[in-house]
Amino acid sequence: MSAPIRVLVADDEPLLRAGLRAVLEAAGDVAVVAEAGTGREAVDLADRHRPDVALLDVRMPDLDGLAAAEELRRRTPGVRVVMLTSFGTEPNVLRAVRGEAAGFVLKTCAPDELVRAVRAAHAGEAYLSPPVARIVLGLIPRQAAERRSAAAARLATLAPREADVLRLAAEGLPNADIARRLRMTETSVKTYMSRIMSKLDCANRVQAALLVRDAGV
Structure with missing residues (x-):
């Protein structure tokens, strides 16, 4: 039996924790x-316990979740x-994505969705609650020709099979579905990703997906 996923939970409300x-x-x-109960405490405890995944509330005293995530990336990469929040607002979502968060879920999500997000993060994948994913897509404006060209040039470095996997x-689509679509093994898909x-030079799937969007693919 494999070891359990070690998780740190950070929220300023004891009942919610x-x-x-x-x-x-x-x-x-x-x-x-x-x-x-605070962002600062979350950073210190992560340094001590080295969890696999840190579940951080966006709004916490002392150090908010987004700032704590940035410090965690430096101290315990x-x-x-x-990220967990009641507020799926545009600034929070953008800052989380740019800060290389592996997931962003709303507190109103179903219990199984929270577990899926933790498992996806542990597997090296990204997870966005559907409402958050819609915010991300809606925030991306029509790209200027220069930015579109730069994104397309980066994607052009991919081999055809790599491009299929990324698309x-x-x-x-999760790795298992990509494997079925392309008639590959899931291990091969992970290697390709x-x-x-x-x-x-992308930290996670969300950044890669944004690059695809930038290129107009």
Whole structure:
């Protein structure tokens, strides 16, 4: 049996932290190893416990979740961050994506969606709640010719098969579905995605999807 996904939960409301712990640990493959009530405490506890995933509320005292995520990236780069918020506002979403968060989910999401987000982050994938994904797509304006050209030039470095994998990933398909569509193994898809991220200098799938959008593909 594989080791459980180690998660740090950070929210300034004790009752909500307890609820998050209950939902995550009921999944069977997740263990909450630490709880924090402030962003600063979350950073310190992550440094001490080295969780696989940090679930951070956007709005917290002392240091908000977005700032805590940025500090976590510097101090404990191996920790994958999933942002949790009641406010799926444009500035928060953009800052989270640019800050390389692995996921962004709303507090109104279903319990199984929260677990999916944690599992996706642990697997090195990105997860956006559907309402958040719509915000991201709606925020992307029509690109200027220079930006479109630059994005297209970066995508042109990909081999045809890599381009096929990225196109499906940009549509939001998980690795298993991409493998079925392209008649590949899931392991091969993971290898391709790693190679694609390296070639494009993208930290995660969300950034790669934005690049595809920039290029007008």
